[in-house]
Amino acid sequence: MATDRIIIFDTTLRDGEQAPGAAMTIPEKIQIAHQLSKLGVDVIEAGFPVSSPAQFEAVRRIASEVKGPIICGLARAKKADIEAAGAALEGGEKTRIHTFIATSDIHLSSKFADERYGKTLAEKRVQIKEMAVEAVTLARTFTDDVEFSAEDAGRTDTDYLCEVVQATIDAGATTINLPDTTGYCISDEYADLIGRVIKGCKVPKGVVFSTHCHDDLGLAVANSLSGVQAGARQIECTINGIGERAGNAALEEVAMAISVRGPHFDLTTGIQSELLTQTSKMVSTFSGFVVQPNKAIVGKNAFSHEAGIHQDGVLKSRETYEIMRAEDVGQTTQSIRLGRHSGRHGLFNRLNKLGVAINSAEKDRIYDEFTQLADRKKEINDLDLYNLVHNYTNVNNDAHYSLEDFGVTVGTSKHPEASVRIRHVRHDQVVEKVATGDGPIDALFRAIDHAINEGHDLINYTIRSISEGADAFGEVSVLISLGGPCFAGKASSTDVVHASAEAYMNALNSLAAHRADQESIQFVNTGIMQAFDGGVE
Ligand code: KIV
Ligand code: ZN
DSSP states (O other): OOOEEOEEEEOTTTTGGGSTTOOOOHHHHHHHHHHHHHHTOSEEEEEOGGGOHHHHHHHHHHHHHOOSSEEEEEEESSHHHHHHHHHHHTTOSSEEEEEEEEOSHHHHHHHTOSGGGOSSHHHHHHHHHHHHHHHHHHHHTTOSOEEEEEETGGGSOHHHHHHHHHHHHHHTOSEEEEEETTSOOOHHHHHHHHHHHHHHSOOOTTOEEEEEEBOTTSOHHHHHHHHHHTTOOEEEEBGGGOOSTTOBOBHHHHHHHHHHTHHHHOEEOOOOGGGHHHHHHHHHHHHOOOOOTTOTTTSTTTTOBOSHHHHHHHHHOGGGTOSSOGGGGTOOOOSBOEETTOOHHHHHHHHHHTTOOOOHHHHHHHHHHHHHHHHHOSEEOHHHHHHHHHHHHGGGOOOSEEEEEEEEEOOSSSOOEEEEEEEEGGGTEEEEEEEEOSSHHHHHHHHHHHHHOOOOEEEEEEEEESSOSTTOOEEEEEEEESSSSEEEEEEEESSHHHHHHHHHHHHHHHHHHHHHHHHHHHHHHHHHHHHHHHHHO
């Protein structure tokens, strides 16, 4: 039997944008719509045209500019809404009008309390069904692709829901959406609802049932998946799960569940999963909604392993703790995060990747220093590792240069200026230099460079506070390079200018030691070659 294709209906630009504070500009929405098209979604709900001129314009522009997916506009079961949606979508290549009305008794008795909708609940039910039919009929005059949603279907009496659904199908609805508007349903209940409505109606070929689940109980993705197992073939979802209140089912989670658990669902989607992270970042930037680090699929920690046992397992075989590959969802993060819980295997593997060879005699001490650092610092990055190794391996290095004195002056009316006195230990020579710079640290580093007079590039300079308060300790890390290998220096002090100078000197000493090593290797090689050449003659 052929594997069924699930229609991915993205409502980031409509339900997603309804999230308080998530409003996006029209150009941002257009950019997201293009990205959603590349991502492979089947339907883009671009907005709610009647609700504001900006919404109308966003839907209009997306319908005319974005090719590929069906472009959909939302409309209440009202003439003005449907006409506005029809006008906004006019001229679009593939368009859909999505009309909705609430069907649960809770909504009927409060939102439709006015007597013009009927005096009793029974009368209101009849009236609402008629409004739904009229809305679908009118929408069909604009497009052949009409979706009807029974708002709050999750809390609607099933027999009445079947009546409304049948009536709207008969009026020409091609997609029937059964939203769990309040995120109230538990997965088996939602699956049961979908199954019962499909069974309870005469469903012509081509009519598709849809899920639309909110995350108030954290069940939106689970409920959507249960819905498709019960026969729905469209899932409504949003990037990063943004949406009303606790949000909607997250597109990236739904798509990856269907893909990773292929044999379980026997379903597919058209989602190009390697674009998921990129899309998530775009939506996060434009909506201003930060993605939590532990967010499934697109969170920055989603493929990071910190516990030693996990790191060890993943390094032996990814399958031990990974059910999908980071690159399959477009994540490029360092999968092994070094921190307090990391083990030796993770540490030495990373050092190896950084090209830092550690002999077995050094390993215990390096690991010991690493664990001490990890107690102070949440995450250990590559620069920290360079520093750590450098600090240890440099213990036996005689310094080539030492900073005997320095001074920095700053003011509002002149450029920062620094002076240094540096001893060239090997030549027993003291050099004094002065330099100006863009800031005190820049001036200081320039003065040191003049005094040392050897070329290199400054690759990285970071400063962080390692204690609290105005007199906090500042830890400075510096990374310099000769074009190939990097040399790190680190120092801490309550005086960050002093710490910067010492960190820079440490890095320069490390580089000088490397140069000296290279020169002696060169010297030995040249000597061997000369001796060899002499022997042949
Ligand atoms: O949650 C909901 O019921 C909706 C409808 C408009 C489909 O967003
Ligand atoms: Zn919704």
